[in-house]
Amino acid sequence: MTDKTINIEVPVLARVEGEGALELTIQDNRLQDLKLRIYEPPRFFEKLLAGRSYNEVMDIVARICGICPVAYQMSAVQAIENSFNISITPGIRNLRRLMYCGEWIESHALHIHMLAAPDFLGVNNVIEMAAQYPDIVRRGLKLQSLGNRIIRELGGRSVHPVSICAGGFSAFPNASSLQALLYDLEEAVGDAEQLIEWTTRLDLPEHGQQFCCVALSHADEYAINNGTIKSSDGLDIDIAQYQEYFVEQHVPHSTALHSTLNNEPYLVGPLARLNLNHETLPDDVRAIISRYGITVPSYNMYHSIIARAIEIYFAITEAIRILKDHNASTAPALAVTPRAGIGYGCTEAPRGILWHRYELDEQGFVSSATIVPPTSQNQARIEEDIRVTLETLGLERSDDELRAEGERVIRNYDPCISCATHFLKLRVTRN
Amino acid sequence: MKPRVAVHKFASCDGCQLAFLNAGEDLLTISTLVELVHFAEAGPVDPDARVDIAFIEGSITTPHDIDRIQRIRKNCKYLVTIGACATAGGLQALRNYANAEQWVPEIYAQPEYIQSLDTSTPIRDHVDVDFELWGCPISTQQLLVVLRDMLSNIKPHIRQEKVCMECKRNQNICVMVTQGSPCMGPVTQAGCGAICPGVGRDCYACFGPSENANTTALANRFEGFGFLPQDIIRRFRFINNNATVYKAEAEKWSAKND
Numbered sequence: 001m002t003d004k005t006i007n008i009e010v011p012v013l014a015r016v017e018g019e020g021a022l023e024l025t026i027q028d029n030r031l032q033d034l035k036l037r038i039y040e041p042p043r044f045f046e047k048l049l050a051g052r053s054y055n056e057v058m059d060i061v062a063r064i065c066g067i068c069p070v071a072y073q074m075s076a077v078q079a080i081e082n083s084f085n086i087s088i089t090p091g092i093r094n095l096r097r098l099m100y101c102g103e104w105i106e107s108h109a110l111h112i113h114m115l116a117a118p119d120f121l122g123v124n125n126v127i128e129m130a131a132q133y134p135d136i137v138r139r140g141l142k143l144q145s146l147g148n149r150i151i152r153e154l155g156g157r158s159v160h161p162v163s164i165c166a167g168g169f170s171a172f173p174n175a176s177s178l179q180a181l182l183y184d185l186e187e188a189v190g191d192a193e194q195l196i197e198w199t200t201r202l203d204l205p206e207h208g209q210q211f212c213c214v215a216l217s218h219a220d221e222y223a224i225n226n227g228t229i230k231s232s233d234g235l236d237i238d239i240a241q242y243q244e245y246f247v248e249q250h251v252p253h254s255t256a257l258h259s260t261l262n263n264e265p266y267l268v269g270p271l272a273r274l275n276l277n278h279e280t281l282p283d284d285v286r287a288i289i290s291r292y293g294i295t296v297p298s299y300n301m302y303h304s305i306i307a308r309a310i311e312i313y314f315a316i317t318e319a320i321r322i323l324k325d326h327n328a329s330t331a332p333a334l335a336v337t338p339r340a341g342i343g344y345g346c347t348e349a350p351r352g353i354l355w356h357r358y359e360l361d362e363q364g365f366v367s368s369a370t371i372v373p374p375t376s377q378n379q380a381r382i383e384e385d386i387r388v389t390l391e392t393l394g395l396e397r398s399d400d401e402l403r404a405e406g407e408r409v410i411r412n413y414d415p416c417i418s419c420a421t422h423f424l425k426l427r428v429t430r431n
Numbered sequence: 432m433k434p435r436v437a438v439h440k441f442a443s444c445d446g447c448q449l450a451f452l453n454a455g456e457d458l459l460t461i462s463t464l465v466e467l468v469h470f471a472e473a474g475p476v477d478p479d480a481r482v483d484i485a486f487i488e489g490s491i492t493t494p495h496d497i498d499r500i501q502r503i504r505k506n507c508k509y510l511v512t513i514g515a516c517a518t519a520g521g522l523q524a525l526r527n528y529a530n531a532e533q534w535v536p537e538i539y540a541q542p543e544y545i546q547s548l549d550t551s552t553p554i555r556d557h558v559d560v561d562f563e564l565w566g567c568p569i570s571t572q573q574l575l576v577v578l579r580d581m582l583s584n585i586k587p588h589i590r591q592e593k594v595c596m597e598c599k600r601n602q603n604i605c606v607m608v609t610q611g612s613p614c615m616g617p618v619t620q621a622g623c624g625a626i627c628p629g630v631g632r633d634c635y636a637c638f639g640p641s642e643n644a645n646t647t648a649l650a651n652r653f654e655g656f657g658f659l660p661q662d663i664i665r666r667f668r669f670i671n672n673n674a675t676v677y678k679a680e681a682e683k684w685s686a687k688n689d
Binding site for chain 2 (some may be wrong): 042043044045047048052053056059060063064065066067069106110114118124125126127128130137138141142144145148156157158159160162163165169170171
């Protein structure tokens with residue numbers, strides 16, 4: 001009988017998680033136990049929100065994540081407006097969607113080039129990649145900067161922007177800066193298409209699995225900031241019903257709460273969105289998908305990098321459409337009258353659905369807040385994926401091979417640990 | 432040999448590390464000037480490596496953090512904090528004014544698995560710090576200035592003038608004078624570009640205290656506008672709630688409120 005306990009330790013984790021580890025217990029060549037440990041020092045945001053005015057909420061929740069602050073602000077503002085019974089105008093809605101496009105472009109470009117691509121090119125990191133593939137890295141940095149630029153034009157800065165408020169925006173950018181932005185976006189369409197083509201040429205493993213996809217869905221558009229919550233198993237619910245169907249559990253080995261749907265793990269994020277919503281993509285994006293022979297829907301998680309590239313292209317063309325339609329005379333905000341109530345918000349963060357619920361008192365102060373981020377929703381699915389992938393690979397493989405494959409799997413999900421899992425340290429105990 | 436640089440993370444949102452990763456072409460320039468030996472988000476991980484400069488993001492919130500920061504201090508020549516968390520304990524230092532011990536069981540079903548201190552504290556409370564860069568998030572421009580200064584063997588210098596100065600240079604309309612908004616600009620360090628008044632709203636002090644911050648005069652002005660003591664406390668107890676002068680001003684109004 002062979003007993004092999006493998007601990008994969010991540011000494012330093014960035015983004016949400018402060019510390020994490022992947023723990024495998026292998027016995028008789030079978031996986032007895034698998035735990036993706038996540039130890040983010042808790043920052044207690046839901047508690048920090050209590051007693052704060054609705055206007056402070058957007059500045060607080062932005063600080064949950066420096067990579068997707070816009071997503072946190074958008075889910076929060078939607079929940080507050082829902083609670084106050086405010087319907088924003090189409091003009092405000094469109095500019096919020098434009099700002100969100102910026103965050104998708106920035107976050108996806110960062111993940112593709114700095115975190116994921118090195119896996120498929122035999123280099124250790126983006127600096128090494130820049131030496132071998134300078135043009136690819138420069139194109140990526142340019143797209144990332146363009147995404148940041150959109151957020152900056154609308155929100156003052158790309159990390160923790162300052163303009164989103166209940167009822168709309170504190171102010172709209174002036175027409176000339178939007179015109180300059182439109183020009184640069186049009187210049188970038190070619191780069192975005194080349195990026196899709198480049199991701200389809202990467203040597204991605206063939207690895208199909210069964211899993212349930214969950215995303216916001218909208219009849220008229222590729223859902224970003226509005227929709228119902230749909231699953232590939234036929235679920236279609238209002239966002240207010242989320243907690244009736246999805247269960248959050250605290251597992252001993254993580255400070256991120258695990259989420260399940262019908263007791264099963266599920267996937268959120270770019271691949272889930274593409275799988276569920278590809279029919280709502282504009283014709284030119286669908287034409288590109290067929291031009292490069294991209295399989296949609298796909299149940300190969302390695303195709304996530306292609307899904308991100310497609311969403312960058314979509315977000316750029318969508319931003320162009322919004323800018324062309326924008327009417328400069330639209331009022332930036334509606335008047336707001338606080339009232340007591342409960343509000344729900346759900347939007348598609350770069351990593352998947354981000355669900356918020358707030359209870360506000362008659363003056364608009366927060367009595368309670370609940371936030372469900374995408375990474376915790378994906379955590380159970382990541383564990384399941386690692387299990388299937390490593391069993392398929394063969395548990396008799398060397399620890400180094402198991403570690404490397406485990407890391408690659410984790411990074412497909414762009415969880416907040418993807419950066420640090422790049423260099424998982426392996427500790428092996430054999431009995 | 433190129434100077435060796437590490438970027439470490441503690442409790443934070445990662446937004447200040449993005450000052451490097453969002454630098455675009457400048458990121459590639461930085462990689463030619465220094466050797467990035469530890470920077471988990473960009474790739475290299477070697478947390479115990481000896482380095483010339485260690486940049487620290489995030490605040491100290493767990494017992495393990497205290498050990499880590501002491502090891503980092505031993506292994507670096509210069510230690511620079513980046514951002515509100517590392518420099519002042521961050522927004523999450525709001526727990527210092529609450530009964531944080533109770534929060535764990537209220538959020539987590541199995542509180543025994545959560546290791547957390549009752550406080551969130553800045554790096555300077557635990558080890559010597561050579562330079563502190565404020566901001567939530569820091570500005571890439573200021574970070575590059577600090578790095579360039581240090582590589583040239585110059586003590587870094589960042590102006591600590593008030594947001595008002597930047598605001599006037601931008602020709603913004605003063606939101607405090609024209610709208611009676613509780614703008615924190617008069618006691619807040621410049622560097623953000625006065626972006627909040629730029630979109631017509633009041634500054635919320637994310638860059639921390641300016642030089643010679645007259646918090647008392649400002650708080651009295653807020654009271655004159657009709658704000659209640661609890662409103663004034665919330666103004667000072669926000670992103671940089673643990674910064675010395677903000678903390679003291681909030682405590683003054685807290686005592687009045689009792």
